[in-house]
Amino acid sequence: xxxEIEARVRELLQNDDREAIVLLHQHFYKEMLxxxxxxxxxxxxxxxxxxxxxxGVWTSRHTVDRIGSLKGYLLVSLRNNLLRRLSRETRYCSxxxxxxxDFLCVDAADEMLxxxxxxxxxxNRVTIALNKLTPRQREVIHLxxxxxxxxxxxxKLTGMETKTIYNTIYSAMKTLSAExxxxxxx
Amino acid sequence: MMDQFKxxxxxxxxxxxESFLAYCSGKDKVLxxxxxxxxxxxxxxxxxxxxxxxxxxxxxxxxxxxxxxLEMLRQRLSKxxxxxxxxxFPGSDDAFDLPDLSSFxxxxxxxxxxxxxxxxxxxxxxxxxxxAAASLLIxxxxxxxxxxxxxxxxxxxxxxxxxxxxxxPDSSLMVLNKGASVRYPARVGxxxxxxxxxxxxxxxxxxxxxxxxxxSLSVRTATGLLVEDIGTAFSVKSYDDIAEEAxxxxxxxxxxxxxQEIPVRLEQDxxxxxxxxxxxxxxxxxxxxxxxxxxxxxxxxxxxxxxxxATALGSAFDRKVILADPQLAGLxxxxxxxxxxxxxxILKTLSLLYNLNVLYENGNVTIAFNEEG
Numbered sequence: 090x091x092x093e094i095e096a097r098v099r100e101l102l103q104n105d106d107r108e109a110i111v112l113l114h115q116h117f118y119k120e121m122l123x124x125x126x127x128x129x130x131x132x133x134x135x136x137x138x139x140x141x142x143x144x145g146v147w148t149s150r151h152t153v154d155r156i157g158s159l160k161g162y163l164l165v166s167l168r169n170n171l172l173r174r175l176s177r178e179t180r181y182c183s184x185x186x187x188x189x190x191d192f193l194c195v196d197a198a199d200e201m202l203x204x205x206x207x208x209x210x211x212x213n214r215v216t217i218a219l220n221k222l223t224p225r226q227r228e229v230i231h232l233x234x235x236x237x238x239x240x241x242x243x244x245k246l247t248g249m250e251t252k253t254i255y256n257t258i259y260s261a262m263k264t265l266s267a268e269x270x271x272x273x274x275x
Numbered sequence: 276m277m278d279q280f281k282x283x284x285x286x287x288x289x290x291x292x293e294s295f296l297a298y299c300s301g302k303d304k305v306l307x308x309x310x311x312x313x314x315x316x317x318x319x320x321x322x323x324x325x326x327x328x329x330x331x332x333x334x335x336x337x338x339x340x341x342x343x344x345l346e347m348l349r350q351r352l353s354k355x356x357x358x359x360x361x362x363x364f365p366g367s368d369d370a371f372d373l374p375d376l377s378s379f380x381x382x383x384x385x386x387x388x389x390x391x392x393x394x395x396x397x398x399x400x401x402x403x404x405x406x407a408a409a410s411l412l413i414x415x416x417x418x419x420x421x422x423x424x425x426x427x428x429x430x431x432x433x434x435x436x437x438x439x440x441x442x443x444p445d446s447s448l449m450v451l452n453k454g455a456s457v458r459y460p461a462r463v464g465x466x467x468x469x470x471x472x473x474x475x476x477x478x479x480x481x482x483x484x485x486x487x488x489x490x491s492l493s494v495r496t497a498t499g500l501l502v503e504d505i506g507t508a509f510s511v512k513s514y515d516d517i518a519e520e521a522x523x524x525x526x527x528x529x530x531x532x533x534x535q536e537i538p539v540r541l542e543q544d545x546x547x548x549x550x551x552x553x554x555x556x557x558x559x560x561x562x563x564x565x566x567x568x569x570x571x572x573x574x575x576x577x578x579x580x581x582x583x584x585a586t587a588l589g590s591a592f593d594r595k596v597i598l599a600d601p602q603l604a605g606l607x608x609x610x611x612x613x614x615x616x617x618x619x620x621i622l623k624t625l626s627l628l629y630n631l632n633v634l635y636e637n638g639n640v641t642i643a644f645n646e647e648g
Contacts, residue, residue: 107352114345119336126332130299132339140348144355175301208333215333234296234331235338239436241593251617259287266286266330 091116095159102150110147117160121167123208128171132235135167138174142166218265226261233258283320289327293615294571299328303440304448305483305570432456433478436593438570445471445490450570452479453590481510481567484527496520498551501532509541510566517583518604519548523561546577564611572614581606581629585642592618599643603631 094116101109118139125135142163146153156162219227225247232238232246233254243254289295297303298310314321433439433451440450443459451457455478460471473482473494484492484504494502496513500520507527513520522531523546530538533549539556541547546561557578565575574591576584582604589596591614598604606629612621622633622640632645 107349110348110352111345114348118341118344119339122339123332123336126335129301130328130332130335131301132335136339136344140344140351143348144351147352147355211329211333212336215330216337219334219337230334231338234290234334237296241436255291258291262287262290262330263285265334266290266326 091160098159099153102146102153105150107147109150110143113143113146113159113163117163119212120209121163123212124164125167125171127208128168129175134174135171138167138170141170215265218267221264222261226257226264229254229257230261283323286323286327286330289323290331295324295327296331299331303450303570304442305440305450305567309571428458429461430456430458435590440570443471443473443492445492447471447492448481448483449473450481450483450567452481452569454478455480475511475513477513477515479510479512479514479569481508481570483508483567499534500549503530503532503538505529508567512583514583514586517580517586518552519550519557519580519583521546521548521579521583523566525561525563525566548579573611574614575611577609578607579609580604581608584608584610588612588618588621589640594618595639597639597641599641603642603644 094112098109098112101112121139121142122132122135125138126132129135145166146159146163153159219230222230228247229243229249232243233240238246240251240254243249244251247254249257283289283292283295294306295310298306301307310324314324431439431441431451433453433455435454438450438452440448443449444461449457449459456476457478457480458474458476471490471492473480473492475494475496477497480494482492482494482504484507492504494504494511496511497515498513498520500511500513500522502509502511502522505528507529508525509527509529510523510525511520512522522529522541524541524543526543528543529541531541531547531549532538533554533556536554539547544561546559546565548557548559549555550557559578561577562575564573565577568575569587569591572591574587576587582598585596585598588594591612608625608629610621610625618640619635622631622642625631626633626642626645630645632643634641634643
């Protein structure tokens with residue numbers, strides 16, 4: 090399926106059609122986000138860099154035929170851009186697999202592509218697990234981890250007691266981590 | 276620190292922990308160092324940490340609003356199309372620095388050569404980058420008030436519910452406690468001006484000076500107190516409402532000057548408290564916990580005035596703590612607490628120790644001596 094999408098993207102790029110980038114986003118955004126968050130958990134920074142990379146493809150659209158693998162290109166570009174930004178900000182990469190700061194060479198694209206498949210599997214399981222959570226659990230998890238609200242702030246927003254918030258997070262995470270364990274054992 | 280981490284037995288334990296989330300963000304150099312040390316000390320926990328990170332990332336991705344991102348991309352594409360020049364290879368260092376497109380072959384094919392290809396400047400995107408950075412800054416400003424003052428000077432005020440770490444132009448780390456405000460130079464001066472001067476308007480700030488820096492750091496408070504580092508980690512506390520200013524040294528040595536007095540030399544694990552009115556000095560002990568423990572939610576106060584303890588409690592639990600009895604402000608106390616504890620429990624212990632009466636009203640806490648006792 091990806092080959093068909095890539096062929097369509099190339100065709101659209103050759104015709105200066107912006108929908109090519111939209112198509113890339115629609116089919117590859119989540120994988121890029123996951124890959125970027127592995128390097129740095131600052132989601133705003135990662136999302137911003139993804140946009141830069143996609144816009145970069147648009148500006149180089151007339152030479153896109155020289156790319157062997159669009160997917161590999163996007164992943165490595167994202168990684169290199171993120172590392173450069175982090176190094177400019179003297180920020181620390183939190184993920185173990187970043188290495189010593191050397192930028193990724195293109196030969197590692199295979200490995201990255203393989204990992205995105207594993208990431209997709211994990212995300213699919215997490216999606217199922219998230220759907221198993223109660224609405225209140227989902228709300229608290231979203232506020233805590235996505236919106237990065239403090240426990241105090243969550244208490245103010247939801248009217249829940251601090252202890253209840255902790256218990257809610259704990260039980261929700263237990264449900265999610267059960268899925269993770271299954272995924273890793275498979 | 277190590278002992279504090281030993282309790283982590285499950286992924287859920289880690290994900291419910293404030294400092295783990297802060298560590299994952301990678302923004303706090305000190306915290307990252309602590310966690311890395313911990314993982315070195317307990318290598319068996321490494322898998323647990325890795326699993327917690329994986330779960331956190333997968334959850335973040337699933338909770339993300341893809342449509343919002345797509346809408347932003349459409350807007351950028353639209354702007355780009357209306358202003359773009361001849362398209363070509365990205366890759367300019369001052370723009371996006373994307374890898375050479377020609378170097379990407381299908382994953383199954385070995386990569387044998389890299390073609391330099393044409394290079395477009397990518398400069399036409401620079402304004403978009405600036406616009407994106409500006410947008411991020413607007414979001415950032417929800418937490419901070421960041422405005423230029425004098426030429427090349429920044430003003431930074433942290434909101435009352437956040438602790439903020441930033442790197443100074445010489446790469447030294449500065450951690451601002453809730454509500455703190457500082458001014459500092461946006462960039463380091465020329466060689467002749469080798470001192471990086473930070474001015475604390477109010478609050479508590481921890482500094483970890485980059486040992487490799489060619490510059491020295493000086494910190495001044497609103498009352499004129501001057502603290503000069505000699506390669507060190509230290510904290511300075513100066514509040515309008517507290518009669519004493521405090522300097523605590525975690526590592527290295529600092530010189531402290533107050534008015535026309537001869538500088539006082541402070542070494543590791545020493546603290547100096549200076550009464551703003553009388554200028555009197557009081558020495559007390561300091562340690563890692565009292566100097567920088569608050570950056571991780573552990574507050575240690577050794578022989579401080581009660582008004583300082585009240586400010587620390589109010590800041591930690593986001594409550595206004597009022598001292599109804601003026602004499603209470605000068606009472607000296609020693610106390611340790613964690614922000615994960617309940618304020619009520621801490622105050623209950625304090626009331627028993629110091630015979631106090633605590634009243635909770637309209638979200639405020641009023642403390643007075645217990646007249647009945």
